[in-house]
Amino acid sequence: MDKRNQMTTxxxxxxxxxxxxxxxxxxxDLLxxxxxxxxxFNALLNNQYYPHCFIFDSISKHTFDTICQDHLPFMANRVISLHFGNNEHGYTKLSLFRSYIPSFISFTQLRSLTFESIVSYEMLRNIINECHQLSHLSFLKFIMCKLEDNDTDMQLVVDNIWSLPKLTLCTLDIRGEDFGxxxxxxxxxxxxxxxxxxYLEISMMFNFKANEINHLIKQTPHxxxxxxxxxxTNALTNVSII
Structure with missing residues (x-):
């Protein structure tokens, strides 16, 4: 069957x-x-289809530019998931994304955000501040983020994450320039x-004492x-809490 017949079907x-x-x-791929x-098809994609999930990892810059400039601004309220991945290229894509769309606030239905390889503390802080204006956000992941800034307030970062009202799942792999x-x-x-x-996953790079785990559970009662x-034990431990 040729493409014309496939399209007709x-x-x-x-x-x-x-x-x-x-x-x-x-x-x-859909767009x-x-x-x-x-x-x-334009009407279905732009007016009726919901939800949209975008995984920005190993795509070309041309495709990335096309999605960010020609599509996302017009469907932001129907996007539920954004993933900025691909490790060493993740930060570059995120920076470029924010040059097109400066804030995540317009993504009013966003439920999941994943970031890899953020290196700027200011960007990290701004992202978390914006998360407080996303009323449906329940999944938040920071993966392989090594901050290059010397002046960082990670207490503020952690407390702001813990105060997100709808967050149910969180992955934290954020460390300073030297370690942790x-x-x-x-x-x-x-x-x-x-x-x-x-659900909480914290990088294996961080060691916990027994009293610290107790404190963490106390601050996360659900x-x-x-x-x-x-x-x-110096080994990864998974704890299921009932």
């Missing part, structure tokens, strides 16, 4: 079926493949109580699963 499907099919396609084909939070091998304990967090590296 696809167009014969009702909108409800097409919208169901769209859910199995990455949003980037690049179907947007602009005809008015019907504030160049220390111990995690910066939250002073704020999280009333929503249930915790169901905790992944940390306790000092007394």
């Amino acid at each position: 696809l167009e014969s499907l009702p909108n409800e079926i097409l919208l169901m099919i769209f859910r199995y396609i990455n949003s980037i 690049l493949s179907f947007n602009g084909l005809n008015s019907r 939070f504030l160049n220390d091998e111990h995690f910066c304990m939250p002073k704020t109580v999280s009333l929503s967090m249930e 915790l169901k699963h905790l992944s940390v590296c306790p000092t007394f």
